[in-house]
Amino acid sequence: MSEIVTLSCLEDGIYQINLNDLQNDNQLTDELVDIFLKKIAECAKNPHLKVLLITGLPKIFCGGASLDVLQKLLRGDTEVKDLLLPTELLRFPVPVIAAMEGHAVGGGLLIALCCDVIIAAQESRYGVNFAGLGFTPGMGTTSLLPSLVGPLFAHEMILTAKLYKGRELQGRGLFNDVVPKQQVIEVAMDIARNIAEKPKHVLEMVKDTLALPRQRALQEAMSREHLMHTVCFNHPDTQSIVKDMYIS
Numbered sequence: 001m002s003e004i005v006t007l008s009c010l011e012d013g014i015y016q017i018n019l020n021d022l023q024n025d026n027q028l029t030d031e032l033v034d035i036f037l038k039k040i041a042e043c044a045k046n047p048h049l050k051v052l053l054i055t056g057l058p059k060i061f062c063g064g065a066s067l068d069v070l071q072k073l074l075r076g077d078t079e080v081k082d083l084l085l086p087t088e089l090l091r092f093p094v095p096v097i098a099a100m101e102g103h104a105v106g107g108g109l110l111i112a113l114c115c116d117v118i119i120a121a122q123e124s125r126y127g128v129n130f131a132g133l134g135f136t137p138g139m140g141t142t143s144l145l146p147s148l149v150g151p152l153f154a155h156e157m158i159l160t161a162k163l164y165k166g167r168e169l170q171g172r173g174l175f176n177d178v179v180p181k182q183q184v185i186e187v188a189m190d191i192a193r194n195i196a197e198k199p200k201h202v203l204e205m206v207k208d209t210l211a212l213p214r215q216r217a218l219q220e221a222m223s224r225e226h227l228m229h230t231v232c233f234n235h236p237d238t239q240s241i242v243k244d245m246y247i248s
Contacts, residue, residue: 003020003035004019004020004021004024004031004032004035005017005018005019005020005021005032005035005036005039006018006020007039007042007043009048010053010189010192011192011193011196012048012196013048013049013050013051013196013200014050014051014053014189014192014193014196015043015046015049015051015052015053016052016053016054016055017036017039017040017043017052017053017054017055018054018055018056019032019036019054019055019056019057019061019062020056020057021057022057024063024066025057025060025063026056026057026060026061026062026063026102026108027062027063027064027065027066027108028062028063028064028065028066028069028085028107028108029066029068029069030068030069033084033085036085037084037085037088040088040089040092041088043092044092044093049094050094050095050195050196050198050200050203051094051095051096051097051192051195051196051203052092052094052095052096052097053096053097053099053188053189053192054096054097054098054099054111054112054115055099055100055101055185055188056100056101056102056104057101057102058101058102058181059101059102059103060102060103060104060108061098061100061101061102061103061104061108061112061124062104062105062107062108062109062111062112063103063105063106063108064105064106064107064108064109064129065106065107065138067242067245070133070135070242070245071242073135073229073233073242074233074238074239074242074243083138083139083222085107085110085111085114085139086110086111086114086139086140086144086218086222087215087218089111089114089115090114090211090214090215090218091211091215092207093204093207093208094200094203094204094207095116095117095195095203095207096114096115096116096117097115097116097117097118097119097188097191097192097195098111098112098115098117098118098119099119099184099185099187099188100112100118100119100120100121100124100126100184101121101124101181101184101185102121102124102181103124103125103126103163104120104124104126105125105126105127105128105129105163106127106128106129106130106133107138107139109126109127109128110128110138110139110140110141110144113144113145113148113174114140114144114214114218116207116210116211117176117188117191118174118175118176119175119176119177119178119179119184119187119188119191120166120169120174120175120177120178120179120184121166121178121179121180121181121184122165122166122167122170122178122179122180122181123165123166123167123180123181124165124166124181125163125164125165125166126163126164126165126166126169126174127157127161127162127163127164128141128145128157128158128161129161129163130158130161131158131159131160131161132161133161133241133242133245134237134238134241134242135229135232135233135238135241135242136225136228136229136232137158137225137228138222138225138229139222139225140217140218140221140222140225141158141221141225142158142221142224142225143214143217143218143220143221144214144217144218144221145157145158147213147214147217148173148174149172149173149174150173153172166178176191
């Protein structure tokens with residue numbers, strides 16, 4: 001049985017964390033998030049690492065929260081582990097590149113938005129589908145998304161819960177590059193090699209400075225989003241929707 005999250009060294013200074021949970025479509029199960037966080041912590045201590053690539057399955061980069069996680073929220077469990085991921089990625093000591101060959105929705109897309117460089121596929125679908133599932137956004141969506149695409153398009157994405165093909169998001173400020181799926185890793189590696197040529201202490205200081213505004217915005221947003229989740233997951237309509245999803 002293959003590991004659901006793997007860590008490997010691709011080249012000098014360039015490491016990769018790959019989300020590889022085919023059975024669960026790379027959803028943010030407790031198991032995947034636990035291992036993901038451990039790999040991030042392991043990488044952060046690596047003196048040779050200058051840039052980290054995060055990749056997923058060819059068809060699915062990350063599928064967002066699992067039904068079991070939604071059930072926890074329904075029961076009022078505040079220890080939802082995937083909420084830790086945005087903070088850990090934003091405070092990671094060196095640049096992080098999200099190379100998304102496959103789809104990324106909800107929390108799966110937010111993982112990418114907490115990276116420093118994002119490469120997406122023209123054919124794959126991306127969006128924040130929280131409202132479409134009957135509940136309010138999480139993982140800092142309400143601050144991170146407007147900071148990238150501007151408030152008006154962020155409002156549209158959040159309120160409609162639409163899933164956009166990568167080519168529809170070209171030039172919207174969400175991704176650095178949108179390329180054919182087969183070119184995603186190649187483009188990401190070209191950028192990674194360019195970054196890895198720089199002194200590590202320079203990369204660390206620049207990363208920390210560039211991430212600071214998003215870190216502050218994330219903390220404010222997550223406090224508000226937590227309150228919304230508390231109200232929302234106690235609402236009969238949301239409870240009914242999540243229960244129906246779980247049964248089906």
